[in-house]
Amino acid sequence: MAISISRKKSKPAKKVETKECFSRVTLLFQILYRIPAACFLLLLVFLWSSSTTIISGNIVHVCVSSRKLNNLYCLSAGTQPSLELPVPSINDNSTSTPSPSINAGVKELVDVVVQYQDEPDPIIRTTVGNDSDEEVAKALKIVEEFMQVHRSWKSNMSRAQAACDGRGIYVYDLPTKFNKDLVGQCGDMMPWENNFCRFFDNEALGEAIPELGKGWYHTNQYSLEPIFHSRVLKHRCRVYNENEAKLFYVPYYGGLDILRWHFKNVSNDVKDILTLELIKWLQSRKPWIQNSGKDHVFVLGKISWDFRRTDKSWGTSLLELDQMQNPMKLLIERQPWHVNDIGIPHPTYFHPRSDDDIIAWQLKIIQSQRKSRVCFAGGARPGDPENIRSILINQCSSSEDGNCRFLNCTSGGCSQPNSVIELFAESEFCLQPPGDSATRKSLFDSLVSGCIPVLFNPFTAYYQYAWHLPEDHGKYSVFIDKEEVRQMKVNVVEKLMQIPVRDRENMRRYIVYELLPGLVYGDPNSQLDKFQDAFSITMNNLLERVNRLD
Ligand SMILES: *[C@@H]1O[C@H](CO)[C@@H](O)[C@H](O)[C@H]1NC(C)=O
Ligand SMILES: *[C@@H]1O[C@H](CO)[C@@H](O)[C@H](O)[C@H]1NC(C)=O
Ligand SMILES: *[C@@H]1O[C@H](CO)[C@@H](O)[C@H](O)[C@H]1NC(C)=O
Ligand SMILES: *[C@@H]1O[C@H](CO)[C@@H](O)[C@H](O)[C@H]1NC(C)=O
Ligand SMILES: *[C@@H]1O[C@H](CO)[C@@H](O)[C@H](O)[C@H]1NC(C)=O
Numbered sequence: 001m002a003i004s005i006s007r008k009k010s011k012p013a014k015k016v017e018t019k020e021c022f023s024r025v026t027l028l029f030q031i032l033y034r035i036p037a038a039c040f041l042l043l044l045v046f047l048w049s050s051s052t053t054i055i056s057g058n059i060v061h062v063c064v065s066s067r068k069l070n071n072l073y074c075l076s077a078g079t080q081p082s083l084e085l086p087v088p089s090i091n092d093n094s095t096s097t098p099s100p101s102i103n104a105g106v107k108e109l110v111d112v113v114v115q116y117q118d119e120p121d122p123i124i125r126t127t128v129g130n131d132s133d134e135e136v137a138k139a140l141k142i143v144e145e146f147m148q149v150h151r152s153w154k155s156n157m158s159r160a161q162a163a164c165d166g167r168g169i170y171v172y173d174l175p176t177k178f179n180k181d182l183v184g185q186c187g188d189m190m191p192w193e194n195n196f197c198r199f200f201d202n203e204a205l206g207e208a209i210p211e212l213g214k215g216w217y218h219t220n221q222y223s224l225e226p227i228f229h230s231r232v233l234k235h236r237c238r239v240y241n242e243n244e245a246k247l248f249y250v251p252y253y254g255g256l257d258i259l260r261w262h263f264k265n266v267s268n269d270v271k272d273i274l275t276l277e278l279i280k281w282l283q284s285r286k287p288w289i290q291n292s293g294k295d296h297v298f299v300l301g302k303i304s305w306d307f308r309r310t311d312k313s314w315g316t317s318l319l320e321l322d323q324m325q326n327p328m329k330l331l332i333e334r335q336p337w338h339v340n341d342i343g344i345p346h347p348t349y350f351h352p353r354s355d356d357d358i359i360a361w362q363l364k365i366i367q368s369q370r371k372s373r374v375c376f377a378g379g380a381r382p383g384d385p386e387n388i389r390s391i392l393i394n395q396c397s398s399s400e401d402g403n404c405r406f407l408n409c410t411s412g413g414c415s416q417p418n419s420v421i422e423l424f425a426e427s428e429f430c431l432q433p434p435g436d437s438a439t440r441k442s443l444f445d446s447l448v449s450g451c452i453p454v455l456f457n458p459f460t461a462y463y464q465y466a467w468h469l470p471e472d473h474g475k476y477s478v479f480i481d482k483e484e485v486r487q488m489k490v491n492v493v494e495k496l497m498q499i500p501v502r503d504r505e506n507m508r509r510y511i512v513y514e515l516l517p518g519l520v521y522g523d524p525n526s527q528l529d530k531f532q533d534a535f536s537i538t539m540n541n542l543l544e545r546v547n548r549l550d
Contacts, residue, residue, distance in 0.1 A: 143336045143463050150342060150466035155544035164237035167543045170245030170287070171232055174252060178278055182256040183226060189260045199223060203230050203524045205351050211418055213361060215352040215523060218417055221441045224301035224332060224347050225253040230524035231535045237543070242287050247546045248296045250327070252278050255302035258316050268313065275318045283323070293326040295546045303333035303437050304341055328545065330538060333439040336463050343464035345519050345534045346441035348448045349417045353523040355530045358516070365450035366512050368425045372405045374493050375427035375451070377420050377442060378435065379410035388433050388456060388485045392492060396431070399493040424449035428504055429478065429496045434460055444519055447476070450512045452504065454496065456482035467541050468518055468534060475510050 183204070186197040198218075199206045204226035205217040219227075229251045232238070239245050254275070261271045282288045288296065300307060300318075307319040318324060319335075327340065334341035352358045376396050381387035396404035407413045407423050414420050420442075424430055430446035431454045438459035446453045455461055455477050462473050473479065478499070484490045517531035526533070532540070 139337075146336070146339045147463060147466045147471075149339055151471065153541055153545040153548070154467060155540040166246060167237050167547070168239035168245040169232065169235050169237050169247045169249060169539070169543075170239055170242045171229075171249045171251060172285075174250070174278075174281070178257075178274065178281075179225070179229065179251050179253045182253045182260065185256075185260050189256070189263075191263050196220075200226065203227070205523070206349075209349065209417055212349070212421060213357075213364065215357040215361070216349050216417070217351055219347050219349050219351070221332075221346060222255055222259060222301050224344075224521070225251075225255055225299055227347060227351075227521055227524070228299040228301075228330075228535065229253075231521070232539070234524065235539060237539075245287070246295065247542055248287050250278075250282070250296055250298050252298060254298065254300045254307060254316070254318055258302065258306055262315075268309065268317075271309075271316050272318075275316050275321070279321060279323050291326075291549070293323065294549055296327040297330065297542055298327055299330045299344075301332060301347075303439065304329075304331050304335040304338075305333075305437070308335065328542065332441075333437055334464055336459060343439075343466070344538050345465060345468055345521075346439070346444050347521055348441070348444045348519070349421065350448050350520045351523045351526070352520060352528070352533070353526045355528055358520075358528070358531055362512050362516065365425050366508070368450065370426055370428045372402060372427045374399070374404040374429045374431065374454075374496050375407070375423050376404070376431040377407040377409060377414050377423060378431075378433070379408065381435070386486070388482050389435075391485055391488065392431055392433055395491055395493050403497060404493045420445060421449055424451040427451050428508075429454050429499075431492065432456070432460060433482070439464060447511050447519055448516055450508055450516075452476070452478060452507050452511065454478045454480060454492065456480055456485060467537055469515070476507060476515055 183200050186200055190196045199220035200223070201207060202217060204219075204223045206219045206223070207217060209216040209218055232249050232251070242248075257274050258271065282293070282296075304319060306315040307317070309315045309317045309320065319329065319338075319341075325340065328342055329340060330342050330344045332344065332346045334343040350361065352361070374396065376392055378389060378393075380390045380393055382390070393406055396406045405423060405427065407419065424446050428451065430442070430449075430451040432440055432443050432446065434440070434457045438457055440460060443453050443455075443461055453461070453476070455473075456479075458479070461469060461477065469476065478496065480490060480492060480495065485492060517528075518534055518537050520533055521535050522528055522533045528536070
């Protein structure tokens with residue numbers, strides 16, 4: 001079967017928000033992740049499943065416009081001279097890592113030919129072997145095995161409470177150009193946002209929202225780097241002598257670094273300046289050389305593809321550099337075929353300071369009157385016929401008796417956290433279809449509001465957050481295959497109406513009492529005794545992981 005993809009160059013943005021683009025998430029994965037180029041093609045076949053005819057001769061415009069808050073992607077993806085098929089890298093084989101034998105098999109079957117017309121309209125032609133089911137299964141198996149590897153790094157909570165002996169954390173004192181100075185450039189990051197800097201008030205938690213309760217702030221989705229950094233500086237196992245350290249934290253704000261270039265016309269060299277300076281700086285440090293970076297960790301507050309530039313211009317090449325393969329990278333969206341990419345929750349608006357803040361919120365939302373069964377807060381993707389959002393919006397809007405409420409983010413309905421959180425706290429199920437990438441901050445907003453998420457793509461959560469969400473996803477979510485939605489085989493609202501009250505309550509209790517505390521990042525001065533928040537869980541597992549490197 002032959003797949004032919006042509007990419008239309010996006011029109012220059014007159015006004016960023018109105019930029020006309022087209023998206024197809026799976027293709028972006030395929031093209032941007034490169035290895036996954038192979039795997040994803042196969043996945044694509046699998047996910048679009050059913051028929052080879054859907055794909056054959058399909059013409060796809062690959063460009064993406066994110067209407068998600070202030071984000072905009074336009075990916076001139078696929079202009080690489082060749083789409084290579086690198087082997088998924090596994091740098092430590094002390095644990096039972098799977099063998100990445102996929103590559104050989106895929107290479108035989110997949111013949112990738114990239115042809116160029118004159119820029120700016122390159123055409124990618126890809127041919128996939130015809131017995132791909134097995135290969136698809138292999139690709140998915142690798143993702144699942146990597147998730148198991150991550151789960152095997154989970155620390156035993158009781159041991160995690162142990163003393164700091166042999167668990168020292170060293171935080172590099174990087175020159176401020178790698179972190180603080182980037183925050184200082186906030187005024188010049190988002191061209192259409194007058195006051196982006198307000199998001200960095202309150203140690204990057206943003207402005208307080210007293211109406212929602214204690215610990216609520218208007219936090220930006222890209223603020224994880226400074227938030228995590230503040231916490232790690234105050235970790236009780238922090239050491240100031242690198243010889244006493246087991247884990248090395250590199251507080252480079254790589255996401256903010258790239259955010260300041262996303263919407264400017266600068267060369268790739270400019271975008272990579274700080275990245276390369278950082279590598280050079282690290283290479284002069286003894287601990288980095290000592291273990292080839294394996295005991296080093298980065299927290300990056302944007303999605304993995306923003307750091308895997310394989311196209312002409314989007315993002316930096318940070319995570320594609322050889323030197324960056326050994327360290328652990330914590331990301332709000334991981335690249336599924338890189339075992340050292342580890343998914344951690346997107347930051348929500350809730351940053352409790354104490355156990356009591358958490359308990360008060362749990363009580364509030366478990367008692368909340370859930371007036372509607374289903375809700376969806378999002379925007380359509382009119383330029384992307386494959387995206388199921390329009391179908392969901394239709395099903396939602398036409399539901400009887402107001403069983404489903406729709407909040408239109410395209411018309412600005414979601415810019416205030418209160419409106420979103422109130423909607424979620426008054427609904428039983430929150431639809432979470434993929435947007436421009438597989439993961440959504442909104443997934444975490446819904447969980448924190450006690451609203452059961454309805455997922456349509458396993459990459460939205462199940463293949464991401466091994467440390468913070470349980471393997472048994474039926475405990476906290478409902479899965480509806482997006483293919484069934486696309487083919488209109490299912491009415492999502494009707495299907496959710498059939499879920500009995502007992503099941504809903506069990507899921508909600510599990511979400512609110514078991515998961516919620518571990519999905520939020522506490523206030524930088526938080527003192528939690530009863531609970532472990534997303535930060536503590538992450539740090540405990542990292543320490544567990546580096547301890548096993550010996
Ligand atoms: C994996 O472990 C084996 C034996 O422990 C070692 O010989 C080999 O070099 C390791 N491979 C990698 C890629 O680290
Ligand atoms: C599978 O592909 C091979 C060559 O790639 C071709 O000869 C064969 O006819 C194809 N089989 C089917 C069932 O399409
Ligand atoms: C984890 O903790 C439990 C309960 O304290 C204990 O029974 C178990 O042996 C521990 N497991 C490991 C691997 O340390
Ligand atoms: C971006 O800059 C380059 C080089 O200065 C220039 O040739 C190009 O026209 C610019 N593109 C836009 C969209 O402004
Ligand atoms: C959402 O808002 C946008 C912009 O105001 C509008 O064009 C669109 O029709 C709205 N969508 C729905 C389903 O109401």
